[in-house]
Amino acid sequence: MNYEHIAKQLIPLLGGKENIISVTHCATRLRLVLKDDKKAEAKDIENIEGVKGAFSSSGQFQIIFGTGVVNKVYEAFVREAGIQQGDADAHQEAIKQKMNPLARFAKTLSNIFVPIIPAIVASGLLMGLLGMMKAFKWVAADSPLYILLDMFSSAAFIILPILIGFSAAKEFGGTPFLGAVMGGIMTHPALLNPWGLAEAKPNYMHFLGFDIAMVGYQGTVVPILLATYVMSKVERGLRKVVPHAVSLLVVPFVTVILTGFITILAIGPLGNLLGDGITTVLNFVYHYGGALAGLIFGGLYSMIVITGVHHSFHAIEANLLAKLGVNYLLPIWSMANVAQGGAGLAVFVKSKRTKTKEIALPAALSAFLGITEPVIFGVNLKYRKPFIAAAIGGALGGAYVVFTNVVANAYGLTGIPMIAIVAPEGLTNLMHYLIGFAIAVVSAFVATFLLKFREEEE
Incomplete structure (x- = not known):
């Protein structure tokens, strides 16, 4: 070549x-x-x-x-x-x-959360291993091995604001290590750690007319995003007015003090309210919409991928993990992704053009591994009807995984790799995921044949 x-x-x-x-x-x-x-x-x-x-x-x-x-x-x-x-x-x-403003916002969230995926996946797998050790009684709950693995598995969620603060500051144009400092302030040992202690009641401090709850933000997402955004604005504003000779001393000092007060007094509580509101709305739709919600979300997800707005979902999923300990959205997205692979596989089988076959097969396989853009844009959307067939498969698979309450303990993986973060939640959870996988792929494959897409001429 x-x-x-x-x-x-x-x-x-x-x-x-x-x-x-x-x-x-x-x-x-x-x-x-x-x-x-x-x-x-x-x-x-x-x-x-x-x-x-x-x-x-x-x-x-x-x-x-x-x-x-x-x-x-x-x-x-x-x-x-x-x-x-x-x-x-x-x-x-x-x-x-x-990009338009909405797509730009989605891309910004994606740039913040994608680098954190390895830490979340590692914690999810460790939690799964810990759960298996407990369920099968491989080791005692008070054994050193169990205690150490418990520390390892929860660490990423406890320091999640620090990880997000570092990544978000870089994206917002601030100093990444100052973003990490903001995360450290929000998870300081002097504040009560609410992660896993839903019934704990914090002490209050009276300051400047405010009653400040001495509670930390371990495992939260929205508060640190807002705090880091404000911090980056403050830092960049100071750099414009502070002389270069004293910038290194003055800018970080004033940035941390000013943003720290704003965060503890206002941003933190407001961010928690917003995060809880998002979780409440999603829980309502998930629990009361049931299979219908899965049908709609699974069918529409690939259309959302075309717009690029799906990049923002990592933030929502991270918030679900922080608040609930499980992610029930990712299995739905996975059904939509593997359905695109099923439709692409049907195009490979039905196509008469060598060029189409060369594109369709590897693109379909990549969809089964969680990468859908090649099969969506290179194959299914190009011929239109396979894309519609994939939407049908995604809808049916999505309805099934919601009906059977399939969940994951991390975010970022779909398709076959997602087995690694579904299996830790139990054998039943894994079996229903695999059944949903099969429903999505087979129904998309069959629908592609039934819709009779027309292949372009040589």
Whole structure:
């Protein structure tokens, strides 16, 4: 494969060098920010050797090459286009500038919570291991091994505000370590740790006319997001007016004091109210909507993915984990994702074009592993009816997992990898997840055949 030749073919089909703002790549896709996405000739790009699909999503034009190929194409592309290699922050900023306010907000939340996923998944798996050890009585509850694993499993949720504070400050343009300090203030040992102590009653302190509840924010999400946003605004404002000679001394000092008082007096309590309100509304819909709620959410989720707003769901899921200890939304999203894979698999079987088969099979497999953009934009949405069939499969699978109360103990994983965070909640939970998985995939596969999509001509 001639990567230089591929790069030379791509540039004019993307509207020329002057239309390319920024470029980077992930494990399988070349990701570009273009001045005008309409100038990109997606169909002609898909006919280039090595290209498995091309689509526009969430402020980026993405070209699927596959693992081991995309990085070589990227190197040739940046040389040919005369673009500097990879400033990730500049690329993310370029993406956000192209989005509408709602999509930009969703992308911001995604950038904050995605880096925290490994910590949440690790804690979820440890909790599952701890639950199995307790259920099967492998070790005594007062044994050193059990006590240590209990510490390890709960640590990420206890210091969650510190993790979020660091990540959010970076996203909001503040100093990440000051964001972590704000999280530390909100989880200070002098404050009562409410995590897992729902019935505990805090002491009160009278200060500036306020009665301050001496309660911490361990395991919360919304309060630290608001606090870090305010902190970043304060810090950036101070940097504009404080002389550089004393900036290092004055700015962090004033930022921490000012934001700390605002957080303890106002932001913390307000954030808790907002977080509790979100959880209450979701619980109401989940418990009283039942299978109907799963049917609607599972059917519509893939449409939400197209808009990019789904990135904001990580924050909602993290809040559910912090408040309830389980995530009942992720199984629904997983049904929608694997249904897209089922529809893509049907396109692979039914298609007569070699090019379509080459795209459909790996794209469908990636959907089963939780990555749906290739199959949505490269296959199902392209032919429309498979996308509708996938929505049907997602709806039926979503209805089933809600009806059977399937939950996860983390967020970030869907499809086959999600088994790891579903299994710890019990064998019954796992079995119902797998049944829902099968319902979503099979119904999407069958619906694709019944709807009789028309394949484009050569």
